[in-house]
Amino acid sequence: MAFRPMTSTANGTLRVCAPSQLGKRLATVHEQLAAFCPPISRVAVALLDPATDQLHSFLHSTRGDNPLPGYTCALDEVPSLVQIARARRARVQNDLPAVQGGDSEHGRRLLEAGYRASYTAPMFAGDRLLGFLFFDASARGVFTPPVCARVEVYAQLIALLVEQEQASIHTLTAAIRTAIRFGRFRDEETGAHLLRMSHYAHLIAHHLPGASRFDDERMEFLLLFAPLHDIGKIAIPDDILRKPGPLDADEMARMRTHVDHGYNLVRSLIEEFELERLDHIDMLRNIIRYHHENFDGSGYNAGLAGTAIPLEARIVKVADVFDALTSVRPYKRAWTLDEACAYLETESGRQFDPACAAALVHNRGEAAAIRKRFTDLSA
Ligand SMILES: [Fe+2]
Numbered sequence: 001m002a003f004r005p006m007t008s009t010a011n012g013t014l015r016v017c018a019p020s021q022l023g024k025r026l027a028t029v030h031e032q033l034a035a036f037c038p039p040i041s042r043v044a045v046a047l048l049d050p051a052t053d054q055l056h057s058f059l060h061s062t063r064g065d066n067p068l069p070g071y072t073c074a075l076d077e078v079p080s081l082v083q084i085a086r087a088r089r090a091r092v093q094n095d096l097p098a099v100q101g102g103d104s105e106h107g108r109r110l111l112e113a114g115y116r117a118s119y120t121a122p123m124f125a126g127d128r129l130l131g132f133l134f135f136d137a138s139a140r141g142v143f144t145p146p147v148c149a150r151v152e153v154y155a156q157l158i159a160l161l162v163e164q165e166q167a168s169i170h171t172l173t174a175a176i177r178t179a180i181r182f183g184r185f186r187d188e189e190t191g192a193h194l195l196r197m198s199h200y201a202h203l204i205a206h207h208l209p210g211a212s213r214f215d216d217e218r219m220e221f222l223l224l225f226a227p228l229h230d231i232g233k234i235a236i237p238d239d240i241l242r243k244p245g246p247l248d249a250d251e252m253a254r255m256r257t258h259v260d261h262g263y264n265l266v267r268s269l270i271e272e273f274e275l276e277r278l279d280h281i282d283m284l285r286n287i288i289r290y291h292h293e294n295f296d297g298s299g300y301n302a303g304l305a306g307t308a309i310p311l312e313a314r315i316v317k318v319a320d321v322f323d324a325l326t327s328v329r330p331y332k333r334a335w336t337l338d339e340a341c342a343y344l345e346t347e348s349g350r351q352f353d354p355a356c357a358a359a360l361v362h363n364r365g366e367a368a369a370i371r372k373r374f375t376d377l378s379a
């Protein structure tokens, strides 16, 4: 979602920049709420990543600067949110400064941005915790019982909209993941590789400079879609896919067709599931279609170069290669992080988008944490 930081006066209008459908709906809900109760100056959604139990900021509608761009935290480090989720009930805080020194960076940043009261509600899809909704106000004591009654209705509406979108996306990604699980992929191309590379991709997107940095919503879709990059390999014959040694020229040419196979497969799935209407579905197509392009134009299948390659594909390329380098293969040891980073730097501008390579190299500590987190599952 790309709600820009907006005008900072209490009565400033909400300004929306390139919003998704869901983002527009959130803004509409916010406008209606603010008309009823003007101090409510922020409505935000954070989603839970079930692989890591981390919360990621996802969507927001904010009057003034967004206090939490690209915010991520471990759910279990915020006991108050754990409690809200367990109780499956909203929490009202009508005097945030009085609870300053609470349990989160999130609370601290809200206070610094001038928020004085909050209403926080968990979002569930059945028994699964999807994330949280935050309604923040610029004055103390805003969330009176009548206001809470109104907010609760809107909270349920937003939760429903988020759940519907998530359900559509999860139907698609679950279908593809099932194909991967039951396909004849090599072990190193399933499980932990997909978790690691998608989280490396998320890390890169988060650290891209300036205007190219992904907004929170796109980062979530990147995390969901990156593991599906090689789905086309289900169409590659076993003798090539599982060949222990290097491929000859003919075999390599056939292996490369996994890009087209994947693209055609996902295109027909999107049609069948009628998912064309979904925001960001292009990211999925782009990742599958362009993840073997090289920044200098020497890759395949399209031979695109530079920024003609969609950014999500340039990110996935770096993340995918980085994980392959730092993982054991039957024919090679796992490279150290330093060795892999040196390779990214050498190939920066050739295979890799320099900005994407630098985002990973300069944040190798976070990359190391991802590698460690998903090591137990690795080959
Ligand atoms: Fe591939």
Ligand SMILES: [Fe+2]
Binding pocket: 189, 193, 197, 229, 230, 320
């Ligand atoms: Fe891969």
